[in-house]
Amino acid sequence: MTLEQSAVRPPAQTRGAGPAGQRRRSRREEILEIAVGLFATRGYHGVSMDDIGAAAGVTGPALYHHFAGKEAMLAAALIPVSEQLLAGGQKRIAESSEDPAAALAALVDFHVEFALANPAVIALHLHELDRLPEEPRRQIRRLQRLYVEEWVNTLTVLREELNAGEARVLAHAAFGLMNSTPFLGGEVDRARRAELLRAATLSALQG
Amino acid sequence: MTLEQSAVRPPAQTRGAGPAGQRRRSRREEILEIAVGLFATRGYHGVSMDDIGAAAGVTGPALYHHFAGKEAMLAAALIPVSEQLLAGGQKRIAESSEDPAAALAALVDFHVEFALANPAVIALHLHELDRLPEEPRRQIRRLQRLYVEEWVNTLTVLREELNAGEARVLAHAAFGLMNSTPFLGGEVDRARRAELLRAATLSALQG
DNA sequence: TGATGAACTTAACGACCGTTCAGCACTTGC
DNA sequence: GCAAGTGCTGAACGGTCGTTAAGTTCATCA
Structure with missing residues (x-):
C-alpha cells in the first residue's frame, strides 16, 4: 500500500532531434519537475529516492547521475x-x-x-x-x-x-x-x- | 547536529494537589503540545518518537502509554x-x-x-x-x-x-x-x- | 571497428525509525 | 504492610531510507 506504480517508462529514445521545433527539456529538469510534484503533495520526508525514480521511470540510484543527493x-x-x-x-x-x-x-x-x-x-x-x-x-x-x-x-x-x-x-x-x-x-x-x-x-x- | 536537548525533565511529582487553584494539565495534553511544536517546526516526518520523548523528558517508547502511535x-x-x-x-x-x-x-x-x-x-x-x-x-x-x-x-x-x-x-x-x-x-x-x-x-x- | 561516456540496473551498506516487550520504581488505596 | 496500577526504562525487532559501488547497455564518433 505504498506507491501505485502508475508512471510508464517513456520510449527511452527521445534523445536526438525532437519531432518538431519543441525544445527538449533536459532529463535533469524533467526529473526535477516530477520530484517537485511529489514533494509538494507528500512532503519532503514523505518521498523516497526510489519513489522519485519510479515516478520518473527509473530506479532510485539512477537519480545520483543528475543530482548530488x-x-x-x-x-x-x-x-x-x-x-x-x-x-x-x-x-x-x-x-x-x-x-x-x-x-x-x-x-x-x-x-x-x-x-x-x-x-x-x-x-x-x-x-x-x-x-x-x-x-x-x-x-x-x-x-x-x-x-x-x-x-x-x-x-x-x-x-x-x-x-x-x-x-x-x-x-x-x-x-x-x-x-x-x-x-x-x-x-x-x-x-x-x-x-x-x-x-x-x-x-x-x-x- | 540533530537535536539540542534543552528541555529539562520536570520535578516529576506535580501529581497531587497543585500549589494553587491552577488546574493540572494531564500528562497527555502536555506531551501533545510539545509534539505539536516539533511537528510544526520540523515537519511530521522530520520528528522521531525519540525526539518527542526527549523534548518531554522521557524516552520514545514511553509515549505509547499515552498514545496508540x-x-x-x-x-x-x-x-x-x-x-x-x-x-x-x-x-x-x-x-x-x-x-x-x-x-x-x-x-x-x-x-x-x-x-x-x-x-x-x-x-x-x-x-x-x-x-x-x-x-x-x-x-x-x-x-x-x-x-x-x-x-x-x-x-x-x-x-x-x-x-x-x-x-x-x-x-x-x-x-x-x-x-x-x-x-x-x-x-x-x-x-x-x-x-x-x-x-x-x-x-x-x-x- | 573500437573506444568513450552517458544513463541505467542490481546488490548491498549502515543508519535510523516506529513499535513491541519484559521488567523496574514509585504512588495510591485497602 | 501489601496489592494494584501507572509511568517509565533499556533492549531489541523488522522495515525503510539515503547512499555507494560495480557492472551493463547503447548511441556516438574518431
Missing part, C-alpha cells in the same frame, strides 16, 4: 523560484518607478500570475524550506528577504501611516492570500481566479 | 482544532443571524484571534494533514468543509454577484491571509497585528 534536488527546485520572484519583483518596480500605486498593482499582478502558474513549487517553498541544510537555506532566505523588502518599500511609500514592521505584516498577509491558490482546484477557471485574487489583494493592502 | 498523536492534535473552528464559526454566525455584514466581521474576528493564539497548530493543520491515515483525515476534511461553507454562505449573501465557487476561492484566500501569522514573529505587537489582519481581511472580502 536528495537535499540537492530540493535546493535545485527552490533556489530558482526565489531568484525568479526577486528578479520579477525588481523588474515590475523599476518599470513603474514614479508611481507607487502602479508599482503595487504590478507586483500583485506578477505574484498572482506566478502563483497560479507554479502552485506546486509555491507550496514547496512554503512548507519544506527548513528541510534544507544551512547553506542553501540561508541563500534562499536572503532572496526571500530582498523580495519582501521590495513590497515593504512600496507599501511604506503608499501608506505613510505604516512603519516598516507593520508593512511587513501586510506583505506576508498578501503572500498568504495570493499563495492560497494551490489549495483549490477547478470549479472556477484560471482567469477568474486571478481576477479575484488580484482584487482581494489590492483591497487588503490599500486599507 | 505517532499517527494517533497527529490526529489527536488536529481533530480538536477543526472542531473548535467549526463550533466557533457556527456560534458567531448564530449570534448575528440577521446581519450578514456583522456575521462576516465576527467570523474574521474569531479566526484572527484563533490563528494568533494557536500558530503552531494552524501551521500543522495546513502542512501535515496528508500524513494522516484515511479515516481521521476524512473526518478532519469534513469538519474543514463545513467551516468553509459557513464562510461561503455568509459571503454569497453579502455579495450577490459571487457564485459559490468564487466565494470559496475568496474564503480560502482569506484563510491564507489570516493564517500568515505563524510566519512572522515580534516587531509588531499582538494587538496591532490582529488589527492589521482584521482590517486587511475585511477589505479583501468586501471587494
